[in-house]
Amino acid sequence: MPTHSIEWVPFPQLLLRGAARHPDRDCIVLTDARLTYAQLEERARAAARSLLALGVEPGDRVGILMANCLDYVEMLFGASLIGAVPVLYNARFKAREIAHVTTDAGVRVIVTNGIVEQHTDYVALLQQAIPGLAKMTPRGEHEAPDGAPALRSAIFLGDETRTGFIDRTAFLKLGQDIAAERVDERCRAISLEDPAVMFYTSGTTAMPKGCPLSHVVLQHAGIVGAVDRLRLRAGDVMWGPLPMFHTAFTQPLTGILHVGGTYVSMTHFDAGEALLQIERERVTAMFPAFPTITLQLLNHPRYTPDAFRHVRVMLNVGPPEELRLMQSRMPHTVQLTAFGMTECGGSAALSSPDDSLELRSNCSGFALPGDEIEVRDPDSGAVMPPGQRGEIVVRGRGVFTGYHNDPVKTAASFYPGGWFRTGDLGELDVNGRVAFRGRLKDMLKVGGENVAAVEVEGYLATHPSVNLAQVVGLPDAKYGEVPAAFIELKQGCTATEEEIIGFCRDQIASFKIPRVVRFVDAWPMGATKILKYELKARLVAELGVS
Known part of the structure; x- marks a missing residue:
């Protein structure tokens, strides 16, 4: 299907259209639960009616804080059906960050459940973040909790009751007297340019910032990428294990729903169980996105070349x-x-199955139809010629228009003409394919020489014992900073610091060679990325440098 023939509809109508066309086909599958399109529509409509009973209006923020589960998807679509804006809390946020998001977004209703993820009890976390939560009443006849002036209701979709929360039975009962037509009226009133969802992205020093995406931006990477690059077919089965609060969920989800396929995920990622699930569900497309996931699959004893x-x-x-x-x-x-970010709803560029292995490995392909990519000098803003590195900038139908409640950050993030400054280092080839070369802030300055951490990481990954490598800058009195490597070894393999450093000699420039190597069994993680600043802080503290 050519991209110009795509029929764009608001996000919740992807589900309604699928339910009308193939109601009995599986829509969402988890390890031990599944819903057909018709079943998910029914549950989403029930959630939508209950939210209407709580007084949720178009544009109101409905916060969702849960691990991957059916409840999550039901509430995502339930809120969307009535024109509310789901605010997807990063499930790894702590109390301070949750309090900030709740206030900054103006969350009116918060929804969580009893699934514990990585030893985190989300009810306890919310009560810590919003101290007045326990005093809330089921129908909102109370003053707003301190620090959350817009909050009126909290919902707990668990098997028991929690103080201050509406339980599952009471929540669903609220909607029983709400006419189904009211949901349809709200849904028909949604515009493609209305805000569809709000993600919160985190930096290393500032509080998370809100990224509202319109219905088009939310779906653009998923649908255009599915049609033009992944070439998904009707009835495909997509495996995506990543958190549902991330665009690495919404991108493959919208793509697979567009072709009437099935989305397969997991509440807790386990490589062995994932391999069984991929075989059992006859998965035809996969979106692990990050080597931290894929390498666990490839290195698992259950994996064989025929597993996929x-x-x-x-x-x-x-x-x-x-x-x-x-x-x-x-x-x-x-x-x-691919190359992309939250602000683009996921991918802004994707390679093609027609590309050679070299192209599919060395670059991220062309911008998706509807988007444009340039590379600019990060200081002057001048457009760089092919082959010259600079900051990747992108504009188009798949790019958001600005950060929530932060006009200063928004102004600093765009060039005239709607060009979004990604903060990523890259280059274009003569044909216009983009290659990512690291974060601008992930460049090391070693005695005046620029070193891209991703380049050193890529070379270290070729060592036969290395599963994953991360490089940070270590303060140094002589050179300003020097490379330091953290390495996760493959199962059953060994290596020493001296061996790793020796592996680099005469293969990469001397100023790029790590001066220090540390081995790790686990990584400090954000939503989907390794937290390099934590690795650096750990090493600085160990060595006593500053």
């Missing part, structure tokens, strides 16, 4: 060397890579 024999296409993002190594172990699957 039904999988036509997979998306991963990583250094070229790592991508080539992963592709070499997946004979039945074409691996694509």
Whole structure:
């Protein structure tokens, strides 16, 4: 299907259209639960009616804080059906960050459940973040809690009751007297340019910032990417294990719903269980996105070269060397890579199955139809010629228009003409394909020489014992900073600091060689990315440098 023939509809209508066309087909599958399109529509409508009973108006914010589960998807679509804006809390946020998001977004209703993720009790976390939560009443006849002036209701979709929360039974009962037509009226009134969802992205120093995405921006990467690059087919089965609060969920979700397929996920990622699930559900497309996930699958004892024999296409993002190594172990699957971010609803550029292995590993392909990409000098803003590195900038139908409640940050993030400054370092080739070369802030300055951490990481990944490598800058009195590497070894493999450093000698420039190597069994993680600042802080404290 050419992209110009895509029929754009507001996000919740993806579900309604699918339910009308193939009601009995599986829509969402988790390890031990599944819903057909018709069942998900029924549950989403029930949630929508109950939210209407609580007085939720178009544009109101409905916060969702849960692990991956059916409740999450039901509330996401339930809020969307009535024109409310789901605010997707990062499930790894702590109390201070949750309090900030609740206030900054103006959350009116918060929804959570009893699934504990990584030892986190979300009810306890919300009560810590919003101390007045316990005094709330089921129908909102109370003063707003301190620090959350817009909050009126909290919902707990668990098996028991929690103080200050409306329980599942009471919540669903609220909507029984609400006419179904009211949901349809609200849904018909949604415009494609209305805000569809709000993500919160985190930096290393500032509080998370809100990224409201319109219905088009939310779906653009997923649908255009599905049609033009992943080439999804009717009835495909997409496996995506990443958190549902992330665009690495909404991008493949919207793509697979567009073609009437099935989305398969997990509440808690486990490589062994994932391999069984991929085989059992006959997955045809995969969106692990990050080597931290894919390598666990490839290195699991249960994995064989035929494990992905039904999988036509997979998306991963990583250094070229790592991508080539992963592709070499997946004979039945074409691996694509991408460039993108939350502000673009996911991918802004994607490689193509028609590209050679070299192109699919060394660059992220062309901008998706509807988007444009340039590379500019980060200081002057001048457009850089092909082959010259600079800041990647993007504009188009798949790009958001600005941060919530932060006009200063928004103004600093755009060039005239709607060009969004991504903060990523890259270059374009003569044909216009974009290659990501690291974060501008992830560049090391070693004695006056610029060193891209991603370049060193990519070389270290070629060592036969290395599963994953991360490079940070270590303060140094002589050179300003020097590279330091953190390495996770493959299962059953060994290596020493001296061996890793020796592996780099005469292979990469001397100023790029890590001066210090540390081995790790686990990584400090954000939503989907390794927290390098925590690695750096750990090493600085250990060595006593500043």
